[in-house]
Amino acid sequence: MLTYIVGAGAMGCRFGYQMAEAGQKVVLFDGWQDHIQAIKEKGLIITGDQDKTVALDIRPFGQDASVCDLMILFVKAHQLETTLQETAHLRDQHTKVFCLLNGLGHEEVIKRYVDPHNIMMGVTVWTAVLLGPGQVRLKDSGTINFCALDPSGKEVGLEVEALLNQAGLNATYDQEVFKAIWTKACVNGTMNSTCALTDCTIAEFFSSEEGRLIVRQLMHEFITVAKAKGIALDEEKIYQYLMDLSVKLAGHYPSMHQDLVQQKRLTEIDYINGAVARMGADLGIDTPYCKMVTEFIHVKERQIGVR
Numbered sequence: 001m002l003t004y005i006v007g008a009g010a011m012g013c014r015f016g017y018q019m020a021e022a023g024q025k026v027v028l029f030d031g032w033q034d035h036i037q038a039i040k041e042k043g044l045i046i047t048g049d050q051d052k053t054v055a056l057d058i059r060p061f062g063q064d065a066s067v068c069d070l071m072i073l074f075v076k077a078h079q080l081e082t083t084l085q086e087t088a089h090l091r092d093q094h095t096k097v098f099c100l101l102n103g104l105g106h107e108e109v110i111k112r113y114v115d116p117h118n119i120m121m122g123v124t125v126w127t128a129v130l131l132g133p134g135q136v137r138l139k140d141s142g143t144i145n146f147c148a149l150d151p152s153g154k155e156v157g158l159e160v161e162a163l164l165n166q167a168g169l170n171a172t173y174d175q176e177v178f179k180a181i182w183t184k185a186c187v188n189g190t191m192n193s194t195c196a197l198t199d200c201t202i203a204e205f206f207s208s209e210e211g212r213l214i215v216r217q218l219m220h221e222f223i224t225v226a227k228a229k230g231i232a233l234d235e236e237k238i239y240q241y242l243m244d245l246s247v248k249l250a251g252h253y254p255s256m257h258q259d260l261v262q263q264k265r266l267t268e269i270d271y272i273n274g275a276v277a278r279m280g281a282d283l284g285i286d287t288p289y290c291k292m293v294t295e296f297i298h299v300k301e302r303q304i305g306v307r
C-alpha cells in the first residue's frame, strides 16, 4: 500500500518515521520549505526516547507524483481545506483519506473533496513535538482508534489497521470512533484553551477550585452537544479521566499553550471549543463557556498578529 502523509510536522514525522522503519512505502508531503530542505539535506533528527537521524522521502505539496492508496492527513485544522486542494492530484477514486487531526467536524470539510466511501476518521493519543526544521522529539507510546465513515470501508480499514500495527502504532478499528474523537476533543477543550489563556501548566490550572469549576462547565457543554448529536458520553467517567490525566500530565503545557504562547501560531480553537459553540448554536443549546474561551483565544491571536 503506497501511503502519503500529508502534513509532515511533529505527528506526520512520527508516523512517517515509524512506517518507513517498518519497511513500508511512505512519502511525506509538506508546505514548509525550510523543514523539507532540512530533511532532504540532513535527514530527520529524532531525540527523546532514542537519538537517531533517519532518511525520509519528503516532498512539497504541489510536486507531481503517482496517486496513493492511502493519504494520512496531519496538518493543523485551519490548514485542512487548502491542503486537500493542493494535494488533489495525489488522489484518485480509490484513494482512502484518513484524518487524524484533533478537533471536531473535519469529516464535513473532507467530504467536499473526497467521496464519503473513501474517508476514514480517527483519533490518536500518540504525541510528538517539532523542535525546528527537520527536528522532532518523540517520547512515550500511544494508540489510534479509527473507523471508515461508510460501512463499505471496513475491509480496507482492517488492512490499514494491520499496516499501522506493523509499524508499532497500536491501531484499533473502532466502530464507536466518534465517542473517542469527542472524548479527546473534551480533553483538548478543557486543558488547552484554559492553560493557554492563564499561562498555567495542567497541574497549576486543575489544582485550583476555580479551574476545576471551569473544567466541569466546559466538559458539560461538550457532553450536552455530543448527546444532541447522538454520541452518548458518560459525564462522571470523563471527569474522572480528565482528573487522572491532569495528574499524569501535571507539569506539561498543552499544545495550544505551545502554539499561542511559546510559538505565537494560530491555534485550533475554532475546531475544539469553537466547534462546540457553533454546533450548540445550531441545536439551540447554550454553550457560554466554550463561546467565551473561543473569543478570548481569538483576542490573543489578534494581539500576536496571527488572526
Ligand code: NAD
Pocket (backbone or CB within 6 Å): 007, 008, 009, 010, 011, 012, 030, 031, 032, 035, 074, 075, 076, 077, 100, 101, 102, 103, 124, 125, 126, 127, 128, 129, 130, 255, 268
Ligand atoms: P505541526 O504544527 O507540528 O505541523 C502541522 C503543519 O504545520 C505541518 O505541515 C508543519 O510543517 C507546519 N509547520 C509547523 N511549524 C511550522 C513553522 N514554524 N512554519 C511553517 N510551517 C510549520 O502539527 P502536529 O503537532 O503534527 O499536529 C497535526 C495534527 O495532529 C493537529 O490537528 C494536532 O492537533 C493533532 N495532534 C497532535 C499531537 C501532537 O502531540 N503533536 C497529538 C495528537 C494529535
